[in-house]
Amino acid sequence: xxxxxxxxxxxxxxxxxxxxxxxxxxxxxxxxxxxxxxxxxxxxxxxxxxxxxxxxxxxxxxxxxxxxxxxxxxxxxxxxxxxxxxxxxxxxxxxxxxxxxxxxxxxxxxxxxxxxxxxxxxxxxxxxxxxxxxxxxxxxxxxxxxxxxxxxxxxxxxxxxxxxxxxxxxxxxxxxxxxxxxxxxxxxxxxxxxxxxxxxxxxxxxxxxxxxxxxxxxxxxxxxxxxxxxxxxxxxxxxxxxxxxxxxxxxxxxxxxxxxxxxxxxxxxxxxxxxxxxxxxxxxxxxxxx
Numbered sequence: 001x002x003x004x005x006x007x008x009x010x011x012x013x014x015x016x017x018x019x020x021x022x023x024x025x026x027x028x029x030x031x032x033x034x035x036x037x038x039x040x041x042x043x044x045x046x047x048x049x050x051x052x053x054x055x056x057x058x059x060x061x062x063x064x065x066x067x068x069x070x071x072x073x074x075x076x077x078x079x080x081x082x083x084x085x086x087x088x089x090x091x092x093x094x095x096x097x098x099x100x101x102x103x104x105x106x107x108x109x110x111x112x113x114x115x116x117x118x119x120x121x122x123x124x125x126x127x128x129x130x131x132x133x134x135x136x137x138x139x140x141x142x143x144x145x146x147x148x149x150x151x152x153x154x155x156x157x158x159x160x161x162x163x164x165x166x167x168x169x170x171x172x173x174x175x176x177x178x179x180x181x182x183x184x185x186x187x188x189x190x191x192x193x194x195x196x197x198x199x200x201x202x203x204x205x206x207x208x209x210x211x212x213x214x215x216x217x218x219x220x221x222x223x224x225x226x227x228x229x230x231x232x233x234x235x236x237x238x239x240x241x242x243x244x245x246x247x248x249x250x251x252x253x254x255x256x257x258x259x260x261x262x263x264x265x266x267x268x269x270x271x272x273x274x275x276x277x278x279x280x281x282x283x284x285x286x287x288x289x290x
Contacts, residue, residue: 136187
């Protein structure tokens with residue numbers, strides 16, 4: 001069985017992406033990792049090269065910044081990386097530049113791929129998500145955070161990245177996937193507040209035109225992490241590749257997990273989910289096979 005990893009990145013240093021940790025976290029699982037490095041102005045390509053693994057293969061890309069509807073350029077760049085993996089790979093392990101996989105589950109991921117390799121009905125494997133917010137001590141637990149996403153897919157080039165590259169589709173339908181106990185650690189909302197403000201401003205340019213950007217230009221110097229509806233304390237362990245980054249954490253964010261900022265309806269839906277595990281009206285871009 002051959003496993004290829006793939007990801008995309010641009011201006012990782014400027015926007016403080018943990019891309020080195022992301023790539024390093026899947027290297028033990030993969031025979032190769034293809035990294036689509038977009039046109040950057042901060043030394044991102046050199047950063048990827050510095051990882052020093054013979055498994056890593058870089059492809060250089062130019063982002064089409066005219067693709068502003070729904071973050072479509074992210075899907076285009078993801079497809080470039082996926083299309084560049086070795087044709088003889090059985091599976092493709094996708095990871096975004098702000099996601100990290102835990103070393104404790106490497107063998108479990110390989111076992112899951114072995115288990116379903118010869119089942120053509122299985123088009124992907126579903127991961128659970130921890131969404132960290134504000135610091136490395138809190139995770140989002142409200143309806144605003146997606147609970148699952150597909151991160152391992154078959155090497156079937158009919159599969160395409162969907163919308164803003166959060167998930168995938170095949171011939172414009174959701175993938176048929178197997179639910180697993182694999183977890184993905186998402187750190188996209190953990191950055192120094194002033195850098196995170198700049199990152200959000202940049203990402204708005206991938207979704208909106210100049211008229212919208214001018215009208216909605218933020219007037220703040222840094223991002224206010226306190227404006228969040230609900231968090232819970234994280235009691236687990238972070239992937240080991242994150243240890244150095246966490247040790248350098250140099251801003252303060254504290255939150256009272258008992259404090260909730262919900263509308264009446266949101267509070268009811270939150271309580272239903274916590275009691276039953278069922279999320280009313282949950283968006284799922286996949287079909288779970290039984």
